[in-house]
Amino acid sequence: MSSLKKKALPMLAGGAEQTAASTEAAPQHGSGRPRFWKSFAELENTPEFRASLEREFAAPPTDLPPDAPERRRFVQLMGASLGLAGVGCHWQEDKILPLTRRPEGTIPGTTKRYATAMELDGVAVGLHATSYDGRPIKIDGNPLHPESLGGTSALHQASVLGVYDPDRSDKPWKRSGGTAAASSWQAAAEFLNTHFGRLKGTRGYGLRVLSERSSSPTLALLKQRFLAAFPQARWSVYEPTSGDGARAGSLLAFGKAHRALLKPEAAQVILTLDADLFAPDFPGHLALARSIARGRSPDGPMSRIYAVEPMYTLLGGVADHRLPVRAEQVKTIAAALDAKVSELAKPLAELGAAQALPKSELLGEASVAKFLDALAKDLVANSGKSLVVAGPSQPAEVHALAHRLNAVLGNVGRTVRYVEDTLAENDSDLAELKQLADDLAKDRVDTLLVLGGNPAYTAPGELAFDTLVGRAKTSIHLSLYDDETSQRCTWHLNAAHYLESWGDARAWDGTISIVQPLIAPIYGGRSSIELLALLLGDTTKALDLVKATHQAALPNERAFRKAVHDGVIAGSAFPAATPTLQGLKPVTLDERALGGKKLQNGQLEVTFGPCLKVFDGRFANLAWLQELPEPLTKLTWDNAALIAPATAAELGVKDGEACTVTVGGKTVTLPALWVPGRAEGSVHLALGYGRTAAGQVAGHAKSEVAPVGANAYALRTVAGYHAATGGSAAFSNADLPRLSTTNDIYNLDKIGHEGAEERAPELVREATLAEYKKDPRFVESREEPHPPLLSLWVPPVSYEGHKWGMAIDLNKCVGCGSCVTACQAENNIPVVGKKNVAMGREMLWLRVDRYYQGEPENAKVTFQPIPCQQCENAPCEQVCPVGATIHSHEGLNDMVYNRCIGTRYCSNNCPYKVRRFNYFNYNVNEIGITPYTPTDDPKMKVKSMVFNPDVTVRSRGVMEKCTFCVQRIQNAKIKAKNVKQGIPDGTIRTACQDSCPAEAIVFGDLNDSGSQVAAAHAAPRAYALLGELNNHPRVRYLGRVRNPNPELG
C-alpha cells in the first residue's frame, strides 16, 4: 500500500524523498524550468499511459505494471502546465487540482492551526501557525505557552515571510579559491561522511563548532554524542545580541548561573535599569508586556514604573518616570540606589554590605538626586511589592546590584523568582568567540563547523572574524541564506526554516515545546539536528530523534501527540530555586561613569543594540520588517545614529543628515537622527543593517543591491561590546539617501510643531491617576469645544443584528508594532520600498502614531494605533463617484476593490488618513513582498505563497484600507450559520487583536451587551477620535492614565 502511495503521490512519501524531489524541481533561475517537464513529455507517449487513460475503471493498483503511471499522476502534471498558461492578453485560465488521496480531516480552502515554536537567542516562543491547504500563511501566539500567552512580536509575524523568501538558499554550495560551485545535499553528505570519518580518526583534533544559542534538548543530546565522538573538538556558542551580563551577574550574586523570572503584575513599583522589557531580546518580553498591562489598570491597583535608561525604549514609553543617563552611568545610579535603599530598608546582615554612595557629578545634579530619593522611598515603601530589573546589555555588577536590591526589598519569591540556568554552556560567549578567533588566527583550526548564525557579519569588527573564517582549512556553514559567513566558508549547507522541520526548544522558564513542521522544506534544507545526526552517521529522522529525547516525559504515542498538539510539555519548566545572595564587592566606577550629564570633552559613548525590527540582522531580508516603522523613531528601511538634540548641536551634527561615528579608529557613516529622551553625550546605533549578502531586500553585493542602512558591528569591540567609550561623531557631507520616516511629527517647522503640540492632548487624552480618580470621565474635558452634534437626517439603518466595533486601550498599548505586521501578513499588504515610504506612500493599513510631549531632553511619549475607524457617517463614502466604498448593514465601511477607479477623493476626505493607495502595482511590479517580477518568475511563484487566499491581492490604481478583517468576520458567520448558532463574543478576533501581547485591542459586536467591546465603549475612559466631526467612528480609544510619583510631580 505505502509503495503505491509513493508512486501515486510523491507528496505522501517520506520527507527525504520529498525534499530530494523538490530540490530538483524548484526552479533556480528565471529561465530554469522544473525538470518534470521532460518526464511529462515522455509520459504523454507511453502506451501504458494511453491504455490507462482508455481504461474507464483504474485497475486495482496491485495489478499495475511497476512503472506505469496513473491517471492522477497525469492530473498532477497537468497542474504544472499552469506555469505555462501565460497571462498574455487573454483571460487567465485557472485549473483545479484536487488531491486524489485527501488525508482525513483536510478540507480544501479551510485553515488549520498547528502549535509550533520559534527560537530566538536560545529562548523559544510558542506559536500557532495557521495553515491553508498545507501552507503556513500566518503566525499567532500559543495561549498555552508561558512566553507568548497568545501574543506575538513583529518578528514572529514576519517569520512566515521567511519561509517563502525567494532569496533563501536553495542548495548547498561548495567554495574553493574565489569560485563557488552549486552542489547538492547528496554530494555534501558524501563529503561530510568522509571528512568527519577522517576526523574521528584524529578524535576531532582541530575541530571547532560555533553554534547559535539553542535550548533544544535534542540538540543538546546530539551535542553530547558529537563531543563524545570528537573529544578533541571544542564547541562554542555565540549570539550577537545577548551579553554575558545577566549570566555573569547571577554568578556574581549567587555563585551559580540563575535565571530570573519576573512577575511585574504583582509589583507596585518597578524600576528598570537600561532594560527594555518589551524588546525581542529580553526573555519573556511578550508575557511581560501582558503582565505589566494587567498590573496597570487604573481601576485596579496600578503599578508605577521608573526607567533609568540611555535612550527611549518601549518600556520607557510606558514608564511614569524616566531618567535618561548614559549606559555607563547606570552602574553609578544602581550603586547609589543600593546605598539609599539599604539605608532606608536596613537589610539583614547576611545580604552583605551595601554600596557606598558614589561621589559623582551626576548624583550631584538636583534633578537626579531628587529622582533617586523619591525612587528609593517609593521602593522601600513597597517592599515585597517592588521589582528591580537590569537590562541584558548592562555589565555583571549592575545585574548583581539588581539581584541584591530585590533581595533587600524582599521581592524574591513575590515579584521575582529564580531558576537555575542549566543551559549555560559557558561563562562568556565573547571569551569563547575571542578564543576561537585566536585559534583561527594561529591556524589551530582544521575544521570549523558553524551551526546557524552569521558570525562573519555579527562578530565584533575588532575581531575581523570575516577574514579569519577563511583561515580554517575546512569550514562548513549551515544557514537559511547563503550569507556573509557562507560566502567565506568552503561549504554552505542550506538550512530548513523552523516552520519546515521537527525540533524542540525551551522557554525562558524551561518549558519545553515540540516544534512541528508546517510544510516540507521548500528548498530541501535541513535543521541543525538533522545535520548533526548526519555527521554522527545517524540516519534516524529528526522526528524520531525528538521522540527519543523526550521518551521519559512522553512515554507513548498518545502523550507525544498531546505534547505536539498543545505545543508545550506540561511540567517541563525548570524547578524553582532559592539562591542565596553573596555579599557584593564595591563596584568599580571610572571617571566617565561618575561624570555629569553633559557630554564629556567630546568623548562620546556609543551604544549598540539589536534592532526591534531586524534583530541582529538575521531578519534583514524580510521586507515586512524593513518597512515596519521603528516604534519610537518611526524609521523604515534604515538605521541611524540616534543622538540627543543638545549633544548633536554641540557636535554640529545635523538632524537627518549624514554623520560619521568613530570608535577606536573605525568609522561608520550614516544619517543622524535627533531623538528626544536620549541621554546626552551618547549615540546609539542599531545592529542588523548594512548587510552585503542578505538578499534582494536588505542588500546583496553580488547582484549590486545596495545594503539597507550601515553596519554597526564594524565599530563593535570586545571591550565596548554594548557601550563603547571614547567614540566621536561629526557632521559628514556624504550624500546619503534621505531617511524614510512615516511620522514626522517631531521634526516639523515651527508652525507645524505648535499646531501638533496644541492638538495632541485632544487626540491622545491623558490624565494622572489622581485626576482620573477625581474625574473618571476626564476624556470629555480634553475634547475640542464644539456645538451639539446634530445630524441632518435620521440614519437610514439602525444596525440590528451585528454591529462590529473596536476599542483600543492606550494605557495598555506599548507601541511595539506587532499589530502592524500582523495586519500586513493577514491582509496581503504590499511593501513599497524606501523611496515610496519617503514620499509618504506606505501601505500599512494600521499605523501606530507616536506623540512626544514636553521638552526634548525627557519628553513623554504616547502611542496610538490608528486603524480605519469605520465611521457610521463615513466621510469617504459620500465622495466616491463610483460607490467603491459603501457601508454594510453591520456598520462596516467596505471597500469594493474591483469597483474602485482610484480618484483618491475618499482619502482626501478621511479625517484620519487611514486610506492607502496603490500608486504602483506594488504587489507585483514593485517590491511587493520581496522584489521579484514578473508573475511567472518561479521566485514570484514561491513568494506569492505567503498571500492570504481569503484576501484580494490589490492591483495598482485602487484604494485600500483596514476592513476589520472582514474575511475573518465572514468565515465566522458562515461557520455559525452552518451550525445555526450565534457568534459568541471572542470568536472573531482581528489580526491586530490576535497579535497584541498587551491585550490593548478588543473587537466584537456592540449589540451584544455582554461583549468586551461593548463594555469598553461604555467605559468612562472611552472617547472617539475627532468625535466632534460627528462621523460616529466605531473605534473607541480608552484614555491613558499615568501614575506619577507625587514627590516628583
Add this chain to the structure above:
Amino acid sequence: MSHPHEPPKDTGPAPLHGLLAEYTTPAEIIAASRKVRDAGFSRWDTYTPFPVHGIDKAMGIRMTILPWIVLGAGLTGLTTAILLQWWTNSYDYPWLISGKPMWSIPANVPIMFELTVLFSGLTALIAMLVLNNLPFPSHPLDSVRRFARSTDDHFFLFVEAADPKFDEAATKALLDSTHPHAIESVLEDRSTPDTLPTGIIYVLVILTVASAVPFALAAKARYTLSRTPRIHIIQDMDAQPKYKAQRGNPVFPDGRATRIAEAETVAVGELHEDDHFFRGKDGDNWARTFPPGFRADELAMQRGQERFGIYCTPCHGFGGEGNGMVSKRAEELAQGTWTPPTNLTEARIRNMAVGELFNTITNGVRNMPPYGPQIPTSDRWAIILYLRALERGHSATVADLEPAERTGL
C-alpha cells in the same frame, strides 16, 4: 470626382426661377420688403449678411415656436435627471452612504440642473437647424454670381416664379420701384448636378459598411464558441498571484499549491484521543460496540440511511448486496480490472466488528477508496448503524414477525 460647376447638361432656355433684387443698405431692403409684403406675395425672402433690425416686421414674419420646443426639452432633461438618480441610487441598487437617506433631493439638484441645460441647449441648436431646414446642400441662387455678396455686404430680395401672384413684368416693375442696386431674373439652376458626386457616395457607403464591422464582431463573439479564453488586456485583479484552494503551483514537483501536512503533525483541535470513536479500536482489537460518544437513535438512523444512499449505493446498491449501478456497468465492460464490491449482507460482514467496518470506510479496502476525508466521523458511525439495520432485514426469519403479520403470509 464630379465638379459642381460643370456646364449645364441639357441646352435650351431654362424656365424662370424668380426675380432677384440687390440692395446696398439695410434701409433699402426694409423698404423693399414692406412693398413686396403689401403686394401680398407669399413665396419670397430676403437675404442679408447679418440680421437686419426691423426686417421681421417689414416682412411680416411670425414668431417662431422654437422657444416652446426648447422649454419642452428642458423639462424632459429635468425629469430624466430625477428619474435617473432616483432609480439608480435608491431603487435599483440602494446604497448606504455616509449614513444618509437613500433618496434626498439636495444631493441631486446639481445634476438636475445640468441635464436640464444640456437637453435645452442641444435642442435649441437642432431645432434651429431643422426649422431652417438645414443642412441644405445646394441653393438655387448659388449659381448667381452677385448673390455671393449676400453673406458679405449686400442685401437681396428674391421673389419666386412659383408664387401665385407672380407675373414677370409686374413683379419686375414692383421691384424697380424699390430702387434696387440691380435686378436679375434667375433661371432654374442646371449647373449643380442633381446627384451627389460619386466620390462622396463611395465614401459614405464605405463608412456605413465599416461602422457595421464592430457590431458584426460583437455578434460573432456572442453567438459562436471558442476554446481560447476571452481577450482581457488589463488583468487588474482578475488574475491575482495568490493560491486559492486546490490551485496549481509549478514550483512543486506535483504541480500543486496544496501541500500535505507532514506526517504525525497534529492540528489544534484534532487530537482525537478517543480511539473507539475515531479509529474504531477497543484496546488492540476492533471495537464490537458503538462508541459511547455516538448516540444510536432514530435521527442517527435516518442520517445513516441518507449518507449510505449518497456514498455506498453506487457500488454496493440500495440493499447493500453489492449490485450498484457502477458495479453493474463495470461488469458489462468486463475490462478485467474490476473487483466487484462486497455484498454487505453476507455473513462475513454481518459478523464483522463495527470497529473494523468503521476502519474500512475510513481507509478503504482493495479498490474502495478511503472515505475518511469525505464523511465526518459521526456520519461514518451512522452509516454503520444503518448497515446493521439492513443486515438485520436480510437475515430476518419468519420468527421475527409479529404473529398478526405472519397471518399475512
Add this chain to the structure above:
Amino acid sequence: MAAISDVNPFVTPPTGDNAFARITDNVARIAETERPPRAWYIAFAAALVMLTFFLGSITWAVWNGIGTWGNMMPVAWGFPIVNFVFWIGIGHAGTLISAILFLLRQSWRTAINRFAEAMTIFAVICAGVFPGIHIGRPWLPYYMMPIPNQMDMWPQFRSPLEWDIFAVSTYATISIVFWYMGMIPDFATFRDRATTFWRRLAYGVVAMGWRGSSRQWHRYERAYLLLAALATPLVLSVHSVVSFDFATAQLPGWHTTLFPTYFVAGAIFGGFAMVVTLAVPARQFFGLKRIITIKHLELMNKVLIATGLMVGYAYGMEFFVAWYSDDSYEGFTFVNRAFGQYAWAYWTMITCNVLSPQLHWFKKIRTSPMATLLIGMVINVGMWFERFVIICTSLARDFLPSSWGYFVPTPFDYMTLGGSFGLFFTLFLLFCRYLPMVAISEVKAFHPAAHAHPEHH
C-alpha cells in the same frame, strides 16, 4: 517689402466699397492668406513640442502607474487636479463674455467673443483631460457614467465628483454648440468668398448651407438668445460645482460655504486674464487693431480690477471665517497656509492675484497693450497657484499630525502641466489660422451703418 509682409501681411487696410465689406475682408483674409505671419509658425512649432511632452508624460503615467507623479498620502490630489481646476477656470470668460454680455447688450463684446469662446472650449478640453488621466485606473473612467453594466452598479450621485462629470461635460457641450452656432453665418461668408473647390466644400459643409435668409435669421436669433440665457447660469454653475469638490469635503481649508462664489469670481478673473493675454498678440499679428481696439482692452482690464478685488476679498474672508468659526483645525490650516511650509506659494498667489491687477487703476497702464499682456500673464500664474494653495496646503496638514506630509512634484508633474499649455495653444493657433476669429455678422450688425431708419426715406 517682403520683410515687412513676412512679419505681418495685414498692414494694408482692408478693401471693400463699404463698411461691411471691409469688416468681412479684415477678418476673412486671415484665414484666406497663403502664409500666416512667421510668428504663427514659431508659436505653432513650440506648441507642438509641448503637446508631444504632454502626450508623452501621460502615456508614461498610464503605463507605469500614476505614482510617476508626486501624489502621495496625504496629498492624494496633486498637480493633475490643480491643473484641472485651473483650466476649467480659464474656460469661463469665453462663455461669460458671449452669454452674459450678450444678454446685457454690451456691444463691445462682439470684438472678442469669438475667440474668447474658442479659448473657453480649448481650455475645457485641456481641463477635461485631467480627471480622466489622474485616476488610478485610467482605463476605467466610464465607471463614472451611468452606463448599464453586468455589475449592475451605478454612479454614486451624492459625490461632488459625479456632479463634476455632468457639469463639465454639459458645459463643454453647450459651449461648443454656442460657439459653432455663432460661426455658422461666418462660415457661409467664408464659403462664398472661397476661391478653391476644397475650401468651398469644407466651409460649405460646416456652414450647412446657411444663406442668411431673414426667416433663417429670425429663428437663429431666437435660438442664440435662448442659448445665451441657458449658458449664463451654466457658467456660474460649473465652477460652483467644481468648488463643491472641496466645499462639501470635511477638510479644513476646503469646507467653506464661501467657495462657490469665490471660485466663480476667480474663474472670471482668470478667464479674462487669459483673454487679454491672447487678445493682445492676436490683434497685433493678425491686424485686428481696428476691431479689437484699445478701448476693448481697457474695458477688460477694468473687469480684471473688479474681479481681482473680489478674489482678494475672498482670501481675506477665508481667514476671517477661520478665526470666527473658532475651530482650531480650521484656524491652524490658514495660519499654516500663510506662514507654514507652503507660505511661498501663498504669497506668490497674493502678489499675482491681488496686488498686480491694482496697477490697472492707472489709465496709462490699463491702456498699454504690453502692460495688459504682462499683467494678464502674471494673473494666470497667480490663479494656478491659488488652486495649488487650496488643494495642496489643506491636504498636506489636515487633522492628525501623524499623517502630515509635504508634496513634492516630480518632473512628470511639470511635463504634464507645461504640456497642457501645448495642447491649448496648438488648438488655439489652428483656430486663428482656419476659423473666423471675429464674429463677422455680429460686428456688422453693431456697425453704425447697420442701424437703418427707412422712415426718412
